[in-house]
Amino acid sequence: MTSGQFVERMQTGLWRENPGLVQLLGLCPLLAVTSTFVNGLGLGIATLVVLTCSNVLVSATRRWILAEIRVPIYVLIIASLVTCTELIFKAWFPALDRSLGIFIPLIVTNCAIVARAEVFASRNDVVSSLFDGLGMGAGFALLLMVIGFFRELVGRGSIFSEFDKLFGGDPLAGLVLVDGGWLLAVLPPGAFFSLALAVALKNYFDNRREAAHKT
Amino acid sequence: MISRVAKGGVTLAVIAAICTTLVAATYRLTTERIAANERAWLEESLTPALGDIDYEGSISESRLVLEPPHELPGDDAAIIYRAYSGGAPVAALFAVTARGGYTGPIRILVGVDMARTVTGVRILEHRETPGLGDGIEPSRSDWVHQFDGRSLGDPPAAAWQLRVDGGQFDQLTGASVTPRAVVKAIRETLLYFDAHQAEIFDMPATAEPQ
Numbered sequence: 001m002t003s004g005q006f007v008e009r010m011q012t013g014l015w016r017e018n019p020g021l022v023q024l025l026g027l028c029p030l031l032a033v034t035s036t037f038v039n040g041l042g043l044g045i046a047t048l049v050v051l052t053c054s055n056v057l058v059s060a061t062r063r064w065i066l067a068e069i070r071v072p073i074y075v076l077i078i079a080s081l082v083t084c085t086e087l088i089f090k091a092w093f094p095a096l097d098r099s100l101g102i103f104i105p106l107i108v109t110n111c112a113i114v115a116r117a118e119v120f121a122s123r124n125d126v127v128s129s130l131f132d133g134l135g136m137g138a139g140f141a142l143l144l145m146v147i148g149f150f151r152e153l154v155g156r157g158s159i160f161s162e163f164d165k166l167f168g169g170d171p172l173a174g175l176v177l178v179d180g181g182w183l184l185a186v187l188p189p190g191a192f193f194s195l196a197l198a199v200a201l202k203n204y205f206d207n208r209r210e211a212a213h214k215t
Numbered sequence: 216m217i218s219r220v221a222k223g224g225v226t227l228a229v230i231a232a233i234c235t236t237l238v239a240a241t242y243r244l245t246t247e248r249i250a251a252n253e254r255a256w257l258e259e260s261l262t263p264a265l266g267d268i269d270y271e272g273s274i275s276e277s278r279l280v281l282e283p284p285h286e287l288p289g290d291d292a293a294i295i296y297r298a299y300s301g302g303a304p305v306a307a308l309f310a311v312t313a314r315g316g317y318t319g320p321i322r323i324l325v326g327v328d329m330a331r332t333v334t335g336v337r338i339l340e341h342r343e344t345p346g347l348g349d350g351i352e353p354s355r356s357d358w359v360h361q362f363d364g365r366s367l368g369d370p371p372a373a374a375w376q377l378r379v380d381g382g383q384f385d386q387l388t389g390a391s392v393t394p395r396a397v398v399k400a401i402r403e404t405l406l407y408f409d410a411h412q413a414e415i416f417d418m419p420a421t422a423e424p425q
Binding site for chain 2: 061064066069079083091094098155183
């Protein structure tokens, strides 16, 4: 039962209702930090953790929360979780914290999180809210990583550079394929192009599958 | 009706208390590590600008903060770090702000030894365009290394400019505004060191803010 539910929530988060690709939520951090794979991975993990914890807390307390005060309570819960996450990043991943900068505290404004609290966690039990948080968080993180990977590849000609930000050690250049690249990809317009391509690809696959089902 | 309001208030208060406790506990657990990280990061970001100068102790402890107005570049606080070896000064590091960057102030670090020669230049903070102005970062290009070993006589102060402006330093491909701001700030820092070399090393360190 729960494993089927887990698979169902993961499919929903990763593909069917992916927060970035379908709900188009949390686009500000998505567009801003995905200039490299490592940045995308870092913010993706942070968002996943915050989203999962906030879903669990909102779901666990939903019985006592009156409808009138639910929004301030979501804000309280999410803001506290984000502050803790920021402190933990500063303490254990200082290099990544410097690179993500303001986007860690800004997770608090990621509407994907408050949207899941309102739409899902406040109406479902703790276990399904946990699965929903994991699924949605993983969907968002995966999109950040995919876009980061391709922007870095096209814009800088490297793969997985600056991995030392996450794991410490000496600065790593990653796998440098060509020196320099198509600059536009790491500039803000490149972020919009990449997201548009990702959304278009998803819709293409969905349409094709739908067509295959009909025939 | 009133009881509903009261119930809401109590719920909010309880949840606020729980959340505050959570944040306070995390703060207590991480505060020491964060302070250590920041000290290590500061020391780590200072030493490259000293080149191969040998020094003793911690440079970040010899911090001297000059509040504006001062004669160094920039209109915010300038910080001078002093490096000593065997009790004698060997070099000074200046953290100053270069104005006139393409997208806002650029915080740079200039190291100068006792012979008034540049030991190294590093960029501490900037928001220049990726791929163009960010070539001032040593991880992106060799641009900042052209200042190593140069001084106000080599080239003369008037030639401490970009080649496009009639000076002797290279600009970056596709960007001259950013390098121009940096070169100007380095020149002004060297002029300041020329005028105030002795007194810089006599002043006591500025206390850490509490």
